[in-house]
Amino acid sequence: MTIFERATIVLASLTLGFGLCLPAQAAEPTLFDDLGGKPGIEKIVADFLPILQADPRINTFFAKTDMKQLGVLLSEQFCQLAGGPCTYSGRDMVASHDGMGVKSAHFNALAEDLQIAMENNKVPSSVANRLVAKLAPMKHAIVR
Numbered sequence: 001m002t003i004f005e006r007a008t009i010v011l012a013s014l015t016l017g018f019g020l021c022l023p024a025q026a027a028e029p030t031l032f033d034d035l036g037g038k039p040g041i042e043k044i045v046a047d048f049l050p051i052l053q054a055d056p057r058i059n060t061f062f063a064k065t066d067m068k069q070l071g072v073l074l075s076e077q078f079c080q081l082a083g084g085p086c087t088y089s090g091r092d093m094v095a096s097h098d099g100m101g102v103k104s105a106h107f108n109a110l111a112e113d114l115q116i117a118m119e120n121n122k123v124p125s126s127v128a129n130r131l132v133a134k135l136a137p138m139k140h141a142i143v144r
């Protein structure tokens with residue numbers, strides 16, 4: 001083996017070795033990450049519920065609701081929707097809103113209240129809009 005061949009082999013193994021040792025390229029942050037992970041989402045939901053309850057446009061809907069349980073379910077749902085490691089364990093959107101008479105204006109009011117909760121938590125509007133965009137397609141199941 002010539003010195004050149006030997007050098008080529010050494011170089012090739014070094015390159016391969018470095019390649020294998022390099023960490024995999026960091027994944028793009030998901031919406032879940034941008035919302036602050038589970039603690040971030042739980043904090044947003046915890047702040048969202050009292051805003052809902054104080055909103056005269058929609059608070060009568062929640063008069064008999066177990067808000068603690070709703071908070072748990074919303075946190076699961078937002079986490080899952082945002083690409084986080086959660087599984088929503090509640091009822092589907094048709095079943096949970098059936099016969100309530102939720103109208104478009106109510107839906108928009110709730111979305112506005114969620115935006116306020118995110119603003120209060122310093123969630124950038126670009127991130128907040130991404131979560132709202134995930135919720136928007138549920139409108140047809142909730143407003144009937």
Ligand code: HEM
Pocket residue numbers: 058061062064065066070073074077089090091092096097102106107108110135136138139142
């Ligand atoms: C994107 C919008 C919405 C989402 C993601 C959402 C999500 C949820 C979830 C996850 C639950 C719990 C389901 C379960 O109990 O298994 C729920 C229940 C409920 N939602 Fe919504 N909801 C939305 C819009 C609305 C609107 C606009 C209203 C009325 C203004 C409303 C009123 C209620 C009420 C009153 C309950 C509790 C029902 C009960 O006490 O059994 N929701 N919602």
